[in-house]
Amino acid sequence: MSIAAITVTNLTGIRGQRVLFRGLSFRVAAGQALSLEGPNGAGKTSLLRMIAGFLPSAAGTIALGETSEAEERGRLIGWLGHHDGAKPQLTPREVLTFFAQLYRAEADVAGALAAVGLASLADLPCQYLSAGQKKRLALARLKLSGRAVWLLDEPLAALDADGKKRCGEIIQAHCLYGGIAIAATHEPLGIACERLVLT
Amino acid sequence: MIALVLRDTRLATRAGGSAVLALAFFAAVATLVPLGVGADLRLLARVAAGVLWVAAVLAALLSLDRLFQSDFDDGSLDLIALSPLSLEAIATAKIAAHWLTTGLPLTLLSPLLGLMFGLPPQAIGVLALSLLIGTPSVSALGAIGAALTLSIRRGGLILPLLVLPLLVPAVIFGAGAVQAALDGLSNGALLLLAAFSVAVTCVSPFATAACVRLNLAG
Numbered sequence: 405m406s407i408a409a410i411t412v413t414n415l416t417g418i419r420g421q422r423v424l425f426r427g428l429s430f431r432v433a434a435g436q437a438l439s440l441e442g443p444n445g446a447g448k449t450s451l452l453r454m455i456a457g458f459l460p461s462a463a464g465t466i467a468l469g470e471t472s473e474a475e476e477r478g479r480l481i482g483w484l485g486h487h488d489g490a491k492p493q494l495t496p497r498e499v500l501t502f503f504a505q506l507y508r509a510e511a512d513v514a515g516a517l518a519a520v521g522l523a524s525l526a527d528l529p530c531q532y533l534s535a536g537q538k539k540r541l542a543l544a545r546l547k548l549s550g551r552a553v554w555l556l557d558e559p560l561a562a563l564d565a566d567g568k569k570r571c572g573e574i575i576q577a578h579c580l581y582g583g584i585a586i587a588a589t590h591e592p593l594g595i596a597c598e599r600l601v602l603t
Numbered sequence: 604m605i606a607l608v609l610r611d612t613r614l615a616t617r618a619g620g621s622a623v624l625a626l627a628f629f630a631a632v633a634t635l636v637p638l639g640v641g642a643d644l645r646l647l648a649r650v651a652a653g654v655l656w657v658a659a660v661l662a663a664l665l666s667l668d669r670l671f672q673s674d675f676d677d678g679s680l681d682l683i684a685l686s687p688l689s690l691e692a693i694a695t696a697k698i699a700a701h702w703l704t705t706g707l708p709l710t711l712l713s714p715l716l717g718l719m720f721g722l723p724p725q726a727i728g729v730l731a732l733s734l735l736i737g738t739p740s741v742s743a744l745g746a747i748g749a750a751l752t753l754s755i756r757r758g759g760l761i762l763p764l765l766v767l768p769l770l771v772p773a774v775i776f777g778a779g780a781v782q783a784a785l786d787g788l789s790n791g792a793l794l795l796l797a798a799f800s801v802a803v804t805c806v807s808p809f810a811t812a813a814c815v816r817l818n819l820a821g
Contacts, residue, residue, distance in 0.1 A: 456681075456685065458681065458684075458819045458820055459820050460820060475689075478684065478685045479685070479687060481685055482685075483681055483682055483685050485678045485681050485682075486678065487676070487677050487678025487681075488677070488678060489677050489678040489679040489681075489682050490677065491614060491673075491677070491679070493613075493614055493617040493618065493620070494610075494613070494614070494617075498610075498613075502606055502607075502609075502610045503682065505606035506606050506607060506683065506686045506687075506688070507686055507687065508687055545682070
């Protein structure tokens with residue numbers, strides 16, 4: 405399942421009386437990655453949450469292909485947020501199996517774990533994982549989601565050099581298959597991508 | 604949806620989960636009351652239904668603040684909300700999992716505690732039946748409160764204040780049914796309890812979903 409493009413038109417974002425951005429328009433076509441940059445508090449996370457349909461926008465429209473209704477948009481989105489969603493009591497394998505079932509996605513859990521270098525930790529409860537390892541787990545979950553549009557909030561935070569390289573490769577592969585990725589980041593993603601700077 | 608029920612059940616029953624805690628709390632309160640009231644078996648049998656119902660409600664509330672809170676805090680709720688399930692279905696699954704890990708075990712333990720209070724066998728049957736019928740309403744109403752207090756720090760303290768008044772009918776009809784059985788009367792308390800439980804359980808997923816939606820946007 406792939407969609408033609410994300411089109412954001414004249415978007416205004418307000419958080420608690422403060423205008424984050426006004427009249428923001430951009431388009432990301434299938435196969436493209438967009439690196440979303442800007443200082444802390446510029447509204448990167450808010451923009452991602454608006455695209456995912458969590459936050460209402462004050463004005464403007466967001467369309468994922470033909471879909472613009474907020475909750476329908478959510479069904480197309482693969483999400484990698486600030487928090488890693490790793491339950492301390494569950495093992496990485498259990499976390500991924502659950503989400504694969506929930507998303508009705510093809511469940512190559514072992515393959516996804518191997519792709520992020522967690523194969524040897526698959527059966528260790530998540531409470532023993534480091535922040536970087538949890539981020540890798542989140543990346544594996546994103547890969548399993550099978551969604552066309554990936555929204556990533558600080559995907560490189562806490563990752564080591566190897567993790568950053570794998571992250572870049574996974575995003576690149578996703579785009580190669582016609583997917584779309586938007587990543588809020590303070591570091592270069594290490595792949596060919598468009599840049600959008602919020603101020 | 605079944606995957607979500609199974610996962611929540613698993614989380615509640617793993618080490619550090621809320622299921623065992625709720626059961627232990629229920630048993631501890633029910634053990635403490637006879638120590639305070641004294642060994643008058645007739646008196647204990649009279650108060651048994653009320654005490655056990657209140658203890659069951661409090662025990663179920665104890666684990667409610669984790670219903671959405673832990674998923675909200677660690678970002679899982681965002682991911683679950685983006686799944687193909689509607690938020691209403693998600694709420695239903697979470698309520699079901701909460702009932703399976705608190706309401707149902709409490710119901711199963713209640714005959715033993717009823718025996719401790721010197722309830723006659725017939726009244727014990729009614730007690731267990733009333734809990735079986737009534738505890739889903741505790742999970743359902745509690746879910747609304749849990750979803751509403753998601754983004755409030757220390758929401759766990761406000762939650763009982765919100766939910767307990769709404770549970771008054773369940774406690775009145777549940778304990779009332781047992782009293783009636785003790786007195787050898789037949790009354791409609793169980794039927795009223797069932798009606799309350801069904802109504803609340805049907806409405807709750809929609810109210811809960813609306814509250815979750817509100818908090819995800821917050």
